[in-house]
Amino acid sequence: MDLIEDHQHQQERSEPYPGTLYIVGTPIGNLGDLSPRAKHILKTASLIACEDTRRSGQLLKLIKSKVPLLSYHKHNYKSRQSQLLDILESSGSLALISDAGLPGINDPGQELVHAARCNSHEVICIPGPCAATTALVISGLPSERFCFEGFLPKKQSLRKKRLEEISQEKRTTIIYESPHQLIKLLEDLSISCGKERPIQIARELTKRYEESIGKTIDEVIKYFIKNKPKGEFTIVLGGNNNKKDRISELEALNKLNILINKGEKSNIAARKVAEETGYEKKWLYSKLHKRLDK
Numbered sequence: 001m002d003l004i005e006d007h008q009h010q011q012e013r014s015e016p017y018p019g020t021l022y023i024v025g026t027p028i029g030n031l032g033d034l035s036p037r038a039k040h041i042l043k044t045a046s047l048i049a050c051e052d053t054r055r056s057g058q059l060l061k062l063i064k065s066k067v068p069l070l071s072y073h074k075h076n077y078k079s080r081q082s083q084l085l086d087i088l089e090s091s092g093s094l095a096l097i098s099d100a101g102l103p104g105i106n107d108p109g110q111e112l113v114h115a116a117r118c119n120s121h122e123v124i125c126i127p128g129p130c131a132a133t134t135a136l137v138i139s140g141l142p143s144e145r146f147c148f149e150g151f152l153p154k155k156q157s158l159r160k161k162r163l164e165e166i167s168q169e170k171r172t173t174i175i176y177e178s179p180h181q182l183i184k185l186l187e188d189l190s191i192s193c194g195k196e197r198p199i200q201i202a203r204e205l206t207k208r209y210e211e212s213i214g215k216t217i218d219e220v221i222k223y224f225i226k227n228k229p230k231g232e233f234t235i236v237l238g239g240n241n242n243k244k245d246r247i248s249e250l251e252a253l254n255k256l257n258i259l260i261n262k263g264e265k266s267n268i269a270a271r272k273v274a275e276e277t278g279y280e281k282k283w284l285y286s287k288l289h290k291r292l293d294k
C-alpha cells in the first residue's frame with residue numbers, strides 16, 4: 001500500500017476506535033510538533049488521562065478540545081487503573097498523555113498499557129516527540145545501537161553500580177538529568193568513563209534557546225562551570241571503545257597500592273595508573289589520601 005492509499009484507508013476507518021487506548025506523543029517544547037492525528041484524538045477521545053490536569057488543560061485549550069481530563073501519575077496510577085479500564089470496557093476511547101513527550105518513556109504509561117493488553121483492549125500509539133531519540137539523532141554519536149538509562153539512581157550504592165555498568169557499555173547511552181544535578185552527573189561520568197569520553201548534551205530541544213554542547217566530558221564540564229545549567233537536558237554519551245575493557249575501580253586501586261608499596265610517590269603512582277586504566281588521576285589520588293587519612 002502506498003502512502004496516499006494508506007492515508008485514505010486511515011481516514012475511512014475514522015479514529016478513535018471504540019475500546020482503544022491511545023498513547024499520544026505531545027510536544028517537548030515546540031507546539032508545532034503536535035501532529036494533526038494527535039490533535040484529532042485529543043479532540044475526540046472519550047477521556048484523556050494526563051499527569052497534570054492544569055498543564056494539559058492549557059494544551060487542550062489551545063487546540064479547542066472539550067474532552068474531559070483525569071489525572072494519572074506516579075502517585076495515583078494504581079487506584080486509577082480500574083476506572084480507566086472501565087472506559088475501554090464500555091467501548092469508550094481513552095487517550096493517555098504526559099506533561100511532554102512520549103508517555104511510557106520515563107513518564108507514566110507502561111502499567112496502563114500492560115493492564116489494557118492483559119484485558120485484551122487495543123493499544124495504539126500516536127507517535128510524537130521524545131527527548132531521548134531527538135537528542136540521539138542530532139548527537140553525531142553512533143545511533144544504530146543505543147541504550148536508554150533515563151535518570152540515574154540517587155541512592156549512592158545503586159548509582160555507583162549503574163555508573164560502572166555505563167562505563168563498560170559499548171553502545172551509545174542516553175541519560176536524562178535535571179539542571180541542578182547536571183554538573184554532579186558529569187563529574188561522576190568523568191570518574192567512571194574518563195574525561196576524554198565523547199559526549200553531546202542537548203539543551204532545550206525544539207525550544208527557542210535550543211543548543212548542543214560537546215565533545216568530551218572534560219569540555220562540557222568546563223562549559224557548564226562557566227555557563228550555569230538552565231532548562232532541560234538530555235545527555236548522549238559515546239560508548240566504551242577501549243580496545244581493552246576497562247578494569248574495575250577495585251582493580252585500579254589495587255594497582256595504585258602496588259606502586260605505592262614499591263615506594264612510588266603518590267602523585268606519580270596516581271598518574272601512571274590513570275594513564276594505564278583511564279580512571280581520573282584526581283579521583284585515584286583522592287582515594288589514596290582517604291586511605292592514608294584513616
Ligand code: SAM
Binds near residue numbers: 101105175206
Ligand atoms: N516522556 C518524555 C519524552 O519522551 O521526552 C520524557 C520525560 S522525563 C520525565 C523529562 C526529562 O526529559 C527532562 O528532565 C530532560 O532530561 C528530558 N527532556 C524533556 N524535554 C526536553 C527538552 N526539550 N530538551 C532536552 N531534554 C528534555
